[in-house]
Amino acid sequence: MIRACDVDDLPEGEAVRVLAHVPISVFHTEGEYYAIDDTCSHQDASLADGWVEGCFVECPLHAASFDLRTGKPTCLPAKRPVRTYPVVVSDGAIYVDTAVQEMTA
Incomplete structure (x- = not known):
């Protein structure tokens, strides 16, 4: 698991980019x-x-949309899903389990 950020550092409606594999x-x-x-x-x-x-x-580039729960694209131009990862919140921090990757067909 990798630490993404503190819960307080990620307000509702926002995102943070983290580096893993x-x-x-x-x-x-x-x-x-x-x-x-x-x-x-x-x-x-x-x-x-x-x-x-x-x-x-x-x-932000071509307005493709993805479902955050499944990674599936919801409109063109994207046709392929993106992987999703389990998220764990513990002791005020957000962690991503990068060992478990889900790809929906």
Whole structure:
């Protein structure tokens, strides 16, 4: 597991980018925390820089949208999902379990 940040450092509706084996975005939305690959599957853009609405993030480059719960794209131009990672909150810090990767087909 890697430490992403303190809970207090990630306000509702925001994201933080962390480096692991690949860049990962951690989002705080609707009272939950989600972690997905940071790089859009359509083109090289940081999803942490995107717009969060509910459980979805819109890529800042070409407006592809991804479901933070599943990693699945919800509209074009993205056609491939991004990996999701389990998030654990412990002692006021947010951790991402990078050993467990989920890829939905």
